[in-house]
Amino acid sequence: MIAVELFKLVRRLRTWLTIGLICALPLVVAIFIAVTHLAPPPGQGSAFLSAVLNEGQLYPAAALALVLPVFLPVAVAVVAGESIAGEASAGTLRYLLARPVGRTRLLVAKLVAVTTFTLIAVIAVAVTSYAAGVLILGPSRAAAVGVAPGTSGAIAPGAGGAPTAGLQSGAAITSLSGAPLTFLELIERVLGAMAFITVSMLGVAAIALFLSTLTDSALGAALGALAALVASEVLVTLGAASAVQPYLPTRYWLAWIDFFRQPIFWPDIQRGFAIQAVYVLVFLAAGWANFATKDVTT
């Protein structure tokens, strides 16, 4: 059944279109930066973007930061939200179950397919953006950025107050530039960040999969999961909600940036993994409990 789900995933044009679009955004950004030599100043804009002109090889990290807030969660929510609801509304669910495919088995196969999709997307972003970083931005741009008009003035204050262990996305870059990484370390860190982001997306996938067992509308399930994320984002920035913040799904989403500190700053990364594991387990269990006892009337 798992092979069947993977076959359905890779034979679907939408899968590759989505991944292509996710990869396209960092490419477009890279081209703009390369052409204008105007990276956002440190502490502003998306994480790592200010550093990529100095270090093109760091671009995978910047690219992941670009697609993480919206593109990736949307794509994952759509794929996961469709998994059961899409089959239900197309009528193929009843034929799969009558084949017979066990309901638990089907759910597991769907989860594997969504995980595979997430991994492919994250890897595709990392690989294309690494290529873009080296080819378009290039590792030898350091000289150029030093004299780039308008940016040199902005660097000084940002660099001055930065090296805190806090979570502001911009802060990590300065601490990184303070202690350079070897190429092997960089690969290690990028892989760690990719794993963390994939697991974060599995939290989204679990919520969408659960909703997908509740409704026959794939769109409804996907939007429901995104609504949960937006709500979480709102609460994460709300001081009054500080009591619940450690348990919100998006609270530690940016903790992967800590992989790029020297040495790696583990506490938030560990908390992030733990909270996503809890979300995945809870929502999968809820989805399973609902799906296994549900009347399939579509």
Place this chain on the structure above:
Amino acid sequence: MITTANLTKRFGHVAAVREVSLDVREGDRYGLLGPNGSGKSTLVRMLLGLVYATSGSISVLGEPVPRHVGRVLPEIGAMIEEPAAYPHLSGRANLRLLDAAGPHGSRRTRRRRVDEALEQVGLAGIDGRPVRAYSLGMRQRLGLAAALVRRPRLLILDEPTNGLDPRGIKDIRNLLTGLNGDGVTIFLSSHLLPEVSALCTRIGVLDAGQLVLQDQLADLEQPTGRVLISTEDPERAVAALDGLVERREGADLVVRSTDPAALNALLVAAGVPVRSLAAQRRSLEEIVLDVTGAGSDQFSGNAGPS
């Protein structure tokens, strides 16, 4: 093959199926009749473990359902309401995919089984076109092929001839009769009386969730003890039959008798030219309308004496 005991399904306050005790025997061509909304689909879904019963029990191929539904489903080919397929894949790819999804679909024989099933339903010549480009009739045939890929012992078909043209309907009827001859038990639900009347040996009638009739079709269609005669000389016929004539409408007579041959001999002896003469049987339509309540006007078709 299929037995249910006091099977009931409620959705909220609505009882979709009430106290149904179905009895489908090995080798049957069983037709479940009922207007739309009478609970046919819910009943079929319960037999396949898709919908869970509120009360009552189900046994299919000797196993309790839904508890051991996984054991019996590999031997069942099913079509549940409309056929469904992945629209971006070809018909062949769909069948292979569905076969690969469940257990017991040997990979070694898959290609052959798929091709055979396609041939059985008259789709042997399909190319790589995606299912989205198929006509309604082709989809219906593909759905039937999907039910046949596993070479089932029992076919459970919901409206199998839906969307087919008269030729397609005849093809499918011949196919099902042939499969039945090879030992496949067939359980189909339909609201098309002529279809059921032409194909089935046993019928059940569902009305508002209740099984109001279940019997051999041949027994239900027993002669009524009347003979219908059409003649060019009704006056002389009435005289010759002397008091047996129950009703007369123009040249058509309804005569009380259980022996059409004797009547014929009598008329011929009297020199009456007989145009046609046949024992009257109750039509399936009359049988069904008799046992179903108001609102059964959704039955379509008009099964004449056959």
